[in-house]
Amino acid sequence: GAVVSQHPSRVICKSGTSVKIECRSLDFQATTMFWYRQFPKKSLMLMATSNEGSKATYEQGVEKDKFLINHASLTLSTLTVTSAHPEDSSFYICSARRREREKLFFGSGTQLSVL
């Protein structure tokens, strides 16, 4: 089955630093990737939709300058949390799909802790 690899699985950083999270589709070309965050005991919140070769579409309330998304190839999307602060601490998950109306495949998530 399709596999999405997300890295790193856990990161602890100091306030003010930037953190990059990678999401790779290992055995298929993902035309669209999605980035979510999840606070404890809450459901997933879609942050942005990333289409290969174009700018990401951000959900309302998500700062595009804070959460930089790059989808440079059909198999890789990155999320960079710039100048991270403790309130950015969360569980970030990516997902990818090959084509419209197809199933999503999820990465294993990244637990970000900002001290």
Next chain:
Amino acid sequence: RKEVEQDPGPFNVPEGATVAFNCTYSNSASQSFFWYRQDCRKEPKLLMSVYSSGNEDGRFTAQLNRASQYISLLIRDSKLSDSATYLCVVNSLDTGRRALTFGSGTRLQVQP
């Protein structure tokens, strides 16, 4: 009104019980429907797709009612391992904006 609505629960049921979750969606252009299962602090995993004719996978039955715009998931003979959050996911044709919409999830707790 939310695009996809689910009862947040939690549903607390004894082992062996039958439990049903409903999910309503507002976009009539929605094309694909899925149920995902999410365990605490893990990524959601696809449980099953939902087809117009209804579909069954073991103890799980999913149904779609397009006229009323709702989806259901029925779990029979609940097991302790069924305890999780169940997410309803709807895929619409609006490619210019968000195409996938997640429900907020329904928590299920199966008790011994």
